[in-house]
Amino acid sequence: MPETRLDTARIRAARRVIDPVFLDTPLYRCEALEPGLGCAVSVKLETANPVRSFKGRGTELVASLLADAGRRAVVCASAGNLGQALAWSGRGRGLDVTVVASRFAPAAKLDRIRALDARLELVDGDFDTARERAAAIARHDGVRLVEDSLDIETCEGAATIGLELADAAPSFDAVLIALGGGAMATGVGHVLKALAPGVEVICVQPLGAPAMTYSWRRRQVVTTDSTDTIADGVAGRRPIPAVLDDLLLVADDAVLVRESSIIAGMRMLLDHAGLVVEPSAALGIAAVLEDRARFAGKHVATIVCGGNVDMDAYLRWMGTTPIDRT
Amino acid sequence: MPETRLDTARIRAARRVIDPVFLDTPLYRCEALEPGLGCAVSVKLETANPVRSFKGRGTELVASLLADAGRRAVVCASAGNLGQALAWSGRGRGLDVTVVASRFAPAAKLDRIRALDARLELVDGDFDTARERAAAIARHDGVRLVEDSLDIETCEGAATIGLELADAAPSFDAVLIALGGGAMATGVGHVLKALAPGVEVICVQPLGAPAMTYSWRRRQVVTTDSTDTIADGVAGRRPIPAVLDDLLLVADDAVLVRESSIIAGMRMLLDHAGLVVEPSAALGIAAVLEDRARFAGKHVATIVCGGNVDMDAYLRWMGTTPIDRT
CATH class of the missing domain: 3.40.50.1100 (Rossmann fold)
Known part of the structure; x- marks a missing residue:
């Protein structure tokens, strides 16, 4: 049981406070994604609610x-x-x-x-x-x-995703989690380490916003001067020390992915899963695309954490140009 | 209690047989859709599962x-x-x-x-x-x-959507249901009439595939020689008499919508709800678009019943042209 700021009993209790519209979100295999990724993929979908994200x-x-x-x-x-x-x-x-x-x-x-x-x-x-x-x-x-990620409730809320994943966890080898401030990574990671310790917790951040990943690797806070990524939801420069401490206890790995992989991941989720996702929500697929050998033959779950996009930008990323978008 | 071929107790029992991945699907308000429609809209999302439809x-x-x-x-x-x-x-x-x-x-x-x-x-x-x-x-x-819609299990399966809607039904004035062979309309309609009789059951079909709607209106089977609609999922020509009999007992209305409204509905669901839907799944929104006065100030629930589209055609319907879809 990792000695993070989180507590599994409190996270279970949180479920009774959260509006059910945010809970028990879809979790399902997307076989149509799998030939392109070389591994089994399940999606935990956090976009089908009134605010279109897990927040x-x-x-x-x-x-x-x-x-x-x-x-x-x-x-x-x-x-x-x-x-x-x-x-x-x-x-x-x-x-x-x-x-x-x-x-x-x-x-x-x-x-x-x-x-x-x-x-x-x-x-x-x-x-x-x-x-x-x-x-x-x-x-x-x-x-x-x-304060997102610092306030424990933001982590506990995100951690309820972990409870839902843990119920299905025997099937997964790894869970891929978008890493920004760290609320989702520490929350979900804590629950998985407590309830499904055999599942690898892999955090994914854009190369263009790598502060928390660098911090995790060096085991101390590393800040950056700027960010450069389309993944606006995870583009922070100044990791919070207490959140890093928790992340060091629950993350098995933190990887960085290129912008082109994020866009390729978004396209795969559209083309093969029919899902409109924001860039942060494609980080997990991007991580598989960048390291197929690592995941070959395994079963990964990826948290599709948000779907709020500017549609014109989104459709450009999807390789189209508007002809009649009046 | 309508005397259809369906039985509410059997429908409840069906929930125990169906893989949970298809049950208890998201049901949520989409406020971003509402300014364009003039009414409150809730979406019942049937696309977030391994086959991307309610079937x-x-x-x-x-x-x-x-x-x-x-x-x-x-x-x-x-x-x-x-x-x-x-x-x-x-x-x-x-x-x-x-x-x-x-x-x-x-x-x-x-x-x-x-x-x-x-x-x-x-x-x-x-x-x-x-x-x-x-x-x-x-x-x-x-x-x-x-035989879809004739075999009672296909109707009972679809009817489990009705149970989930009925739990939330006090909030709805009407439920909009895509009408093809009639399994979903009779199944969901039966449950709503049994458990939430105050909710209007409105079936929606394309003008280009109107056989069941004509049959419902004339209270006898009407066939057509051909169909002409992008809503491939509901494009039948020969209604099944037993299904029509049930539909006559549970539908409060059956309306026909134009192709342009179906495409407009699909675009609204993409632009304002981030949902990729097949044409049949946009019929409910199309019905609101064609008769705003009828729904003004009301709360409608629409079943987004499927999301399987050919992506190139879909992106064309969405008013874009591919520039880089390699």
Whole structure:
């Protein structure tokens, strides 16, 4: 049992707080993907819910605790999916939600945050700039700051995916997890190490946003000056020490993949599984594409963690050009 | 309680036979669709499973009964989805599956039938030609023929969707159901009339394949000479009398929609819900698009019943042209 900040009993209890619309998501073999990948592939699909990402699992916990404590407002920085999910969870509980995001985040994500009645503040930098600004707002206004991956509820929410995977785990050799701030990797990783220790926990990050992977490899926080990836959901520069400590306990490997592999993975998921996924959600397939020998003949599960894309960009990545998109 | 061929207790029992991978599918509000439709919309998503359509619910029952009875082989006609599902369910139970389909069916559906180890026989006509050929094979070889919509198991399987909708039904004013042979419409309709009689059951068919809708309206079987629609999954010409009898008891309405509305519905589901759906699965959205006044301010649930498309055709329907699809 890894001595992370997480606790399996608390994660089980979290299931009772999270709206069932986010739980027990589809998990199924995608045989049509397999000839192209050389291994058996199961998909854990986190996009078929009101916010089209796994983040609702964590924001349900956060918003529920805040509402129970009589708090009225909350602020977070977000690459787009956490903000959308917090807006959804907060709206249902009467919380005033402020989301700080980069103005370069996908318009589709920003539009949905606004549509869900959150106050959206844009910063002229990247996600880590938004983190600083959100922290400043929280200090100034005396409002609760939600910090993705640092706040244990965000990890516990994501970890409920691990419970669902562990139920089916005897069939898997490895689970491929997108790595950004680390909430999903540490949460799912903790549960797998506790309940299905034979399953390899492999984190996947873009070469263009490698800070957490470098940190995991060197066993100390490594920051980068910038990021350069289409995988906006995992593009952080400044790993959180406590999250790295947990990741060191639960990850068996952390690999980096090229942008071309991410796009190839997105295309495979569209062409052979009929799934529209955002770049972060194709990282697992990209990892298999870059190292077929490693996975040959094995059975991998990959968490398709989000599907919020700007459709015009998406259709370009899919190798098409619009002719009649009025 | 409508006096159809279906029985709610048997439908409940069917859940114990069907592989759970086909059950308890996502059901969720898609608020991003709503500004364009003028009503609240929930999606019942039947595409996130190994065969990417709802048909596995019925073929699990069929294959299980055949295996229990010691049968070794089965044949069906299929527009593509039933055959794929029967191949999946039969493979798991050691059944020899033969599927007869039109050579004009989507290549993606035919490829998957073959990939699932079924024998595929193509006919030079449409789905109803395939039905005749499948019946001839069954007679000649002494093999069990599965007739979609006529065989009660195909209706009972689809009807389990109705149980899942009925659990959430107090929120819905209407459920929109694609109408082809009628298995899904009669199955889901039966359960809704039994358990949620306040919910309107609206069947939707393409104007280019209107035989069952005409039959429902005239209360007697009406056949057509041909079909002309991209909604290959519902393109039948010869309604089955017993199925029509059931449909007359459970459908509150049957409406016809234009091809342009089907494509517009598919685009809305892609652009605002991130869902790749086959034309039949967009019929419900098409019905709302063609009669916004009828649904204004209401809450509709639409069953997204399948997602098997030829991707090149799909991307054309989505208003794009390939530039780099190697």
